Amino acid sequence: MELINVIIDGKSIAVPKGATILSAAESLGISIPTLCHLQIGGNGYKNDCASCRICIVEVEGRRNLAPSCATPVHEGMIVKTNTMNVMQKRRTLMELLLSDHPKDCLACSKNGECELQDLAVQLGVREVRFEGEMSTYRPDYSASIIRDMDKCIMCRRCETMCNEVQTVGVLSGVNRGFTSVVAPAFEQNLEDSVCTYCGQCVAVCPVGALHENDHTWKLVKDLANPKKKVIVQVAPAVRVALGEEFGGKPGVNVEGQMVTGLRQLGFDEVFDTTWAADVTIMEEASEFKDRLERFLAGDKEVKLPLLTSCCPAWVKFFEHNYPDMLDVPSSARSPQQIFGSIAKEIWAKEEGIAREDLIVVSVMPCLAKKYEASRDEFKVDGNPDVDYSITTRELAKLLKQANIDLRILENSEFDSPLGEYTGAGVIFGRTGGVIEAATRTAYEWVTGETLEEVNFKALRGFDGFRSATIKVGDLDLNIGIAHGLGEARKMLDMIRAGEANYHAIEIMACKGGCVGGGGQPFHHGDFSVVTRRAAGLQNIDDNKILRKSHENKFVQDLYKNHLGKPLSHKAHELLHTKYFSKHKI
Structure with missing residues (x-):
């Protein structure tokens, strides 16, 4: 050199x-x-x-x-x-x-x-000597992101993130001189563009020009309404990042203190999305086993590879850019939506609560989850399965507004049964975690043998686009993993062109997976923060007694008492979804 x-x-x-x-x-x-x-x-x-x-x-x-x-x-x-x-x-x-x-x-x-x-x-600026006309732009509201371009300083960070890293291509500088602004083509609204709502533009914006659509005040009103039963679910990645907002280090697990804080905010029940992640694996692993067995039997109608479907930003990216491959992703809903469906259609009925009186809130590391919760297919007669999705940052602000200091809270546990989880469920929050969790279960279901070594280390790492071969009985399963939409595009283009053959693929829209989500505490480009959060999740998995989703007793009870078995008619009704072409010429 x-x-x-x-x-x-x-x-x-x-x-x-x-x-x-x-x-x-x-x-x-x-x-x-x-x-x-x-x-x-x-x-x-x-x-x-x-x-x-x-x-x-x-x-x-x-x-x-x-x-x-x-x-x-x-x-x-x-x-x-x-x-x-x-x-x-x-x-x-x-x-x-x-x-x-x-x-x-x-x-x-x-x-x-x-x-x-x-x-x-x-820089010690205490006065501004220059006065004159100021540029003004109309605000742009979407389900996930608000654009307030009056505050844009034309730093172009969002452009670099959207175009080079994520390859979504929504944002660019338009117009000239005083009217120049960063916007979608023809200055259309985000909701009319191919934006995936991954929120990475928000994560790098240095000012308030891009920010999440904040639902916390609506939530506060519901918490104060005695006629409403308000429950909350928390995603795996939140517990290893929330502490940063209170001066803690990245990757430190604040689960117990977080649960206490949520109860002090007034939530009636505090549950864990990780429980729903275990349910997701029951469906995805079953779907994979079914497709694989039919493929090996010579069924030419089977669509492989199976693509994981937990990330709504990735799903929207797929719907826009790969409408010819909509039958490839798993039809299983994301854990957020599985939780909401079960909470309103099964748990609420057991508790004697009317659907319209139950408010389901999710705390997510992600802005696209706000959009996902608003999708029509996740509503029953107009009532959404998940009423509000708030980010890790929004939860931190809400706790601070309520004068709740996370650092001094005692630990408490999630409520049961929708709060019990395995190690497989918690690693959903890092890149490679969903496919590793699915492989742990699929291995036992395909081979009929007990999996003693659950650590599929070949599936781990932080290369943006990586492949691994996993031995499952006599089969060599080829698995692809991508995190970041730019890397996902490379992988999907190769599959579409017939240049790569995989049995299963995991894709996450954000670098590092959910731990690097657009709703997490700002890390200002320091990727070591993201890797430490991922290590925090892996540490939780390493120390769990149960590390396979199908071993979760409360998930087993769900199927025994309500769903019958994975992929049943009832399971399809409550736990699966469809995808729609959003291709624009």
């Missing part, structure tokens, strides 16, 4: 050829303020369009100031990052940004977490 010698603020360093001034300065421990720059995800993507210019520095021999995030070093380069000229110009740039930015910080969804706000404080 060729090294380049540079001097930054009097300090010498040798860095790889092609490195930027910003990365070289970081290697020396020198902090240069940035706004538009961001290292994205775990595969080296970065937003380096240099649109904000806040990171400007002086380079000896260069007449103008250089954006450090986009300027490569050269041999013998001498850089100064902290001259009076640099500091003055940064403040001026910040004032120009603020001059066309709303001043409603106190009511902004990003207040307290706004990078523009933080940088203004860091």
Whole structure:
């Protein structure tokens, strides 16, 4: 590797050829303020369009100031990052940004977490000298995401995430000059575009231009309504991330304290989506076994590979981009929707509660879950199976508003029976977890043998697109795993072209899986945060006594008392769904 010698603020360093001034300065421990720059995800993507210019520095021999995030070093380069000229110009740039930015910080969804706000404080900006006309745009409301482009600073992070990492291609800069804005083509609404609601654009937005559609105030009203029975389910990935909002480290399991906090908020029952994940495996593993056996028997009508269907962002991506393959994914609903269906159609009836009087709330690491809950196929006579889906961040804000400090709460357990889970259910929250859980059950059902070693380590890892061969009796099962929609597109294009043959595939829309979801605490591009959350889930699985979904006694009771067996008519009615072509020419 060729090294380049540079001097930054009097300090010498040798860095790889092609490195930027910003990365070289970081290697020396020198902090240069940035706004538009961001290292994205775990595969080296970065937003380096240099649109904000806040990171400007002086380079000896260069007449103008250089954006450090986009300027490569050269041999013998001498850089100064902290001259009076640099500091003055940064403040001026910040004032120009603020001059066309709303001043409603106190009511902004990003207040307290706004990078523009933080940088203004860091640069000591206390007044804005520039006044004039301000750009205004209509707000865009969707089931999951709200676009408030008056607050957009044209950093283009969302573009990089949407176009390069996720390859969804919804967001781009349109128009010119004062009317320029980041928007879908023809400035259409998100709900009319091919947006998947993965929420990764929200996760990287430094201001309040993109934020989740917040349902917490509606929830508060229901919690205060004595006529309503309000229950909550919590996704696996939430418990290893929620603590970060209270100063904890990523990956620390705060399950017990979280349950206590939810009870203090006033929920009548606190259940676990992980229980529904075990139910999901009962259906998906049964479906896989059925397809596999028919395929091996020579049935040419069988569709393989079977694709897991737990991620609503991935499902919407599939419906838009692969309408010719809609019969390939498993028809099993996601754990969120399975829980809602069982809660309203079985549990509520056993408890003597009318469907319309039961409010089912889900706490999810995901923004697409809000959209999923609103889909018509998950409603009965207009009444949704899941009434509200709130994010990990929204739950944290709700707890803080109620003056509930998670750090000092005692541990308590989920309510039964919809709160009991196995290790297989909890790893749904990390990449490779769904297919590993399904394989644990499918192995025993296909071979008729007890699986002693449940750790399918070949299915683990963080490569965006990976393959593994798993020995199941005399069969060699080829399994594909992708996380991040860009990686999913590569895999699906290969399958469509006949260039790859798999028996089963797991796809998750977000890098790292649900632990890296768009509704999790902001990690600002630090992928190590995501991997630590995943490790936290794996630690829970490692320490569970029961680690196969079909061993869950309360799931067994569900089938014994209500569903009969997996793939039964009743199971299909309550636990399965259909997919719809959303292809647009």
